[in-house]
Amino acid sequence: MTTDLTRLTADALAIKLSSGEVSSVEATQAHLDRIAAVDGSVHAFLHVASDSALAEAADIDRRRAAGEELHPLAGVPIAIKDVIVTKGMPTTSGSKILEGWVPPYDATVMTKLRAAGLVSIGKTNMDEFAMGSSTEHSAYGPTHNPWDLERIPGGSGGGSAAAVAAFEAPFALGSDTGGSIRQPAHVTGTVGLKPTYGGVSRYGAIALASSLDQIGPVSRTVLDSALLHDVIGGHDPRDSTSLTDVWPSFAEAVRNADVAGLRIGVITELQGDGFQPGVMERFREALALLEGAGAIITEVALPSVEHAIAAYYLIMPAEASSNLAKFDSVRFGLRVNPKGGGTVEDVMSATREQGFGAEAKRRIILGTYALSAGYYDAYYGSAQKVRTLVQRDFAAAFANADVLVSPTAPTTAFKLGEKTGDPLSMYLNDIATIPANLAGIPGISVPVGLAAEDGLPVGIQFLAPAREDARLYGVAAALEALLEQKWGHTLLSQAPDLSPSEMNATDEGAV
Amino acid sequence: MSEITQEQVTHLASLARIALTPEEIVSLTSELGSIMDHVATVTEVATPDVPATSHPIPLQNVFRDDVVGQTLTAEEALAGAPDHDGSRFRVTAILGEEQ
Numbered sequence: 001m002t003t004d005l006t007r008l009t010a011d012a013l014a015i016k017l018s019s020g021e022v023s024s025v026e027a028t029q030a031h032l033d034r035i036a037a038v039d040g041s042v043h044a045f046l047h048v049a050s051d052s053a054l055a056e057a058a059d060i061d062r063r064r065a066a067g068e069e070l071h072p073l074a075g076v077p078i079a080i081k082d083v084i085v086t087k088g089m090p091t092t093s094g095s096k097i098l099e100g101w102v103p104p105y106d107a108t109v110m111t112k113l114r115a116a117g118l119v120s121i122g123k124t125n126m127d128e129f130a131m132g133s134s135t136e137h138s139a140y141g142p143t144h145n146p147w148d149l150e151r152i153p154g155g156s157g158g159g160s161a162a163a164v165a166a167f168e169a170p171f172a173l174g175s176d177t178g179g180s181i182r183q184p185a186h187v188t189g190t191v192g193l194k195p196t197y198g199g200v201s202r203y204g205a206i207a208l209a210s211s212l213d214q215i216g217p218v219s220r221t222v223l224d225s226a227l228l229h230d231v232i233g234g235h236d237p238r239d240s241t242s243l244t245d246v247w248p249s250f251a252e253a254v255r256n257a258d259v260a261g262l263r264i265g266v267i268t269e270l271q272g273d274g275f276q277p278g279v280m281e282r283f284r285e286a287l288a289l290l291e292g293a294g295a296i297i298t299e300v301a302l303p304s305v306e307h308a309i310a311a312y313y314l315i316m317p318a319e320a321s322s323n324l325a326k327f328d329s330v331r332f333g334l335r336v337n338p339k340g341g342g343t344v345e346d347v348m349s350a351t352r353e354q355g356f357g358a359e360a361k362r363r364i365i366l367g368t369y370a371l372s373a374g375y376y377d378a379y380y381g382s383a384q385k386v387r388t389l390v391q392r393d394f395a396a397a398f399a400n401a402d403v404l405v406s407p408t409a410p411t412t413a414f415k416l417g418e419k420t421g422d423p424l425s426m427y428l429n430d431i432a433t434i435p436a437n438l439a440g441i442p443g444i445s446v447p448v449g450l451a452a453e454d455g456l457p458v459g460i461q462f463l464a465p466a467r468e469d470a471r472l473y474g475v476a477a478a479l480e481a482l483l484e485q486k487w488g489h490t491l492l493s494q495a496p497d498l499s500p501s502e503m504n505a506t507d508e509g510a511v
Numbered sequence: 512m513s514e515i516t517q518e519q520v521t522h523l524a525s526l527a528r529i530a531l532t533p534e535e536i537v538s539l540t541s542e543l544g545s546i547m548d549h550v551a552t553v554t555e556v557a558t559p560d561v562p563a564t565s566h567p568i569p570l571q572n573v574f575r576d577d578v579v580g581q582t583l584t585a586e587e588a589l590a591g592a593p594d595h596d597g598s599r600f601r602v603t604a605i606l607g608e609e610q
Contacts, residue, residue, distance in 0.1 A: 102591065104583050104588065105583065105587075198570075211567060237573075310549060313549075330593070330602055331600060332591035332593075333591070335593035341604075343607045345528060349529060349530040353529050353531060361531065362543075369543065369547075384565055385553075385561040385564075387564040388562055391567075423546065438567070440568045466568055
């Protein structure tokens with residue numbers, strides 16, 4: 001019985017909770033048991049909040065028994081990416097410089113989750129400060145892909161995606177600066193959506209690149225992402241870039257999913273060369289299914305996309321070098337006193353040397369270079385112009401298409417260690433996801449099957465104009481239904497069992 | 512193309528307040544060179560007629576009324592500090608001997 005509860009979607013679990021068939025304590029305990037059984041090999045979690053989760057669950061059960069009117073998702077467990085500050089739960093953003101820090105306040109998304117009665121079961125692993133595409137840059141060791149423990153779970157939000165794929169949580173929060181929600185979804189056979197920039201408050205999300213970052217949902221089904229997005233979205237006066245729009249119900253968009261007459265533009269530049277054959281095969285198959293359901297498939301060009309990575313790897317490190325200046329050994333986190341003492345600047349330099357990992361240092365130095373006198377106009381200034389060109393390309397493409405589509409990433413999950421020695425090849429992997437961040441538009445990744453050559457999950461990415469997140473839920477839900485009808489099962493039901501006997505397959509221990 | 516020298520990386524590290532080791536300076540110099548070779552392509556397409564975009568969605572500055580809202584207590588603000596005296600963050604000397 002308890003293992004069955006972890007196989008339920010958040011929506012199905014919520015129905016059982018509100019009918020009283022299952023208690024939140026039972027549901028929470030089931031997920032904690034699952035974490036105890038498999039997280040030794042997956043390492044999706046940096047912190048498991050067993051005691052507070054069970055206390056929160058008991059409180060929901062008590063309020064429900066007392067007849068209190070609760071949010072439909074009240075009592076459902078959720079995992080939180082460690083980039084999000086959480087009162088009472090340690091928050092490190094995957095970095096040693098914040099080891100042991102317990103924030104004195106909640107991010108706005110956490111306040112909203114708590115108000116809806118969702119039960120936070122723990123903090124998920126990530127590349128340090130969300131800098132990476134594999135979680136291998138986490139200071140606490142990598143997360144392993146539940147489909148193949150030797151492979152990456154994507155990044156930076158590999159922990160949230162792996163937790164959901166391994167049935168350790170029905171859904172999770174992620175953050176996406178250049179694909180950190182969508183690419184992990186692609187390689188783990190899960191769903192992830194990056195909302196329109198400003199659609200979800202960034203207050204309390206430890207900033208990587210403020211003009212690109214966005215918090216969003218991670219789940220096993222499109223409906224669950226929509227339900228979570230409905231909880232976390234909306235205006236927040238504490239985030240000056242938060243949009244004041246009134247958003248439609250995304251869950252409603254899923255329930256009304258229909259692609260008849262929908263114009264889907266295939267992005268010319270994001271297919272072919274460099275894209276794995278098995279990824280392209282599943283991609284074309286998904287397009288054929290959508291066409292069969294009445295969608296109109298066209299081809300659109302985004303010529304500036306070829307410069308998007310270059311612009312991104314100037315803008316992101318520039319903003320990161322500024323954002324990470326706050327880790328100065330004064331107000332929170334690590335302090336390292338150099339031998340023989342020294343000034344506050346010596347302490348700061350020693351702390352940052354010891355507290356930051358290699359990738360964080362690389363990006364801070366790169367960003368400092370891009371912003372330094374004599375180079376600012378050539379690099380940062382030019383990158384901002386490319387950003388304009390990318391936005392113009394999208395505007396032209398959306399004049400002829402309602403949504404755009406591409407594979408979410410060029411390849412399936414690569415092996416742990418395969419790209420860590422070559423930062424540039426790791427960066428190039430983000431080609432399909434970065435343009436949406438530069439333009440501030442929403443994007444979703446949905447599973448479309450397994451690549452024939454390696455049996456690993458493949459995702460498809462849909463993009464919509466800014467503020468049209470609902471369109472993405474509609475098209476993604478329609479495709480999900482068509483594929484599951486064709487297969488006769490969900491994709492994740494085909495994932496390896498991760499039975500406790502496999503637990504010692506790797507020696508990576510949960511923190 | 513992008514001539515990055517060890518002296519430059521050393522200077523950048525001091526600007527960024529990171530006490531890099533000599534080994535790190537060597538490896539970062541070569542990595543930065545190859546990354547800059549790639550990203551420098553932006554200069555080819557960023558012609559003078561293209562305006563820069565700093566933000567994805569056009570926004571205006573936001574003001575709020577100047578009233579006291581919910582804030583952290585001193586105790587909460589100091590809770591995560593490496594060192595404090597109960598009401599203030601404590602740091603080592605601001606100035607060195609030669610200053």
